[in-house]
Amino acid sequence: MIKPIELVIFDCDGVLVDSEVIAARVQMRLGAELGWPLTLPEVVEHFIGRSGAANHAVVAERLGTATADRWRERFVKLHAEAVDAELEPVAGIREALAGIAALALPTCVASSGGHDKMRHTLGRTGLYDHFAGRIFSATEVERGKPAPDLFLHAARSMGADPAACVVVEDSLPGVQAARAAGMRALGYAGGLTPAERLAGPDTVVFDDMRKLPGLIDGHQG
Structure with missing residues (x-):
């Protein structure tokens, strides 16, 4: 029997804020600049949806620790500058959040990004106050996505049964983490990750955030 939804867990980058295009660029x-020319599909494969620590490890394996340290330092600076100049909320997310509020369902954020980064991006787009006090980061757990640790931590902190949680994700590591946590996943394919990479068991793929409340309501047991 499908359990009624107790909690909707949102990823941040690419789901709430349209930052993945910025990060990929x-x-x-x-x-x-640093010796590893990358195509957009390669960035999606190696970097999107993963924690800063995981990204650092990928670069270190390819180019060495010193270069990975430089890469991370430069990324933080350049990403913050671009966010300040051009970041917008994901199209339709405000309508989606209003629709979910009308369903009287609790929500939270569980992201591979750190708290400082989320405070910056959610703050720039006016979404921070909507989730304040209910924001969880991969820095709080031992393993980042695709491991289930972060989503299980969020559910436990919010007092929700993992089997009664729905996760809204836009990356392959994210939907894999939701499945590993025993949660239902809604894969948003309106960003960089192709729909076919998000599809799989217990995952509904969609490409318009305005459809999200109806999809969540349809997951009610």
């Missing part, structure tokens, strides 16, 4: 710039 910065990653490609740094790759060109």
Whole structure:
């Protein structure tokens, strides 16, 4: 029997704020500068949806720790500058959040990004106050996505049964983490990750955030 939904867990980058395009552009710039030319599909494969620590490890394996340290330092600076200049909320997310509020369902954020980064991006887009006090980061757990640790931590902190949680994600590591946590996943394919990479068991793929409340309501047991 499908359990009624107790909690909707949102990823941040690419789901609430349209930052993945910015991050990918910065990653490609740094790759060109530091010795690892990257295509957009390669950035999606190696970097999108993963924690800063995981990204650092990928670069260190390829180019060495010193270069990975430089890459991370430059990424933080360039990403923050681009966010200040051009970041917008994901199209339709305000309508989606209003629709979910009308369903009287609790929500939270669980992201691979750190708290400072989320405070910056959610603050720039006017979404921080909507989730304040209910924001969880991969820095709080031992393993980042695709491991289930972060989503299980969020559910436990919010007092929700993992089997009664729905996760809204836009990356392959994210939907894999939701599945590993025993949660239902809604894969948003309106960003960089192709729909076919998000599809799989217990995952509904969609490309318009305005459809999200109806999809969540349809998951009610």
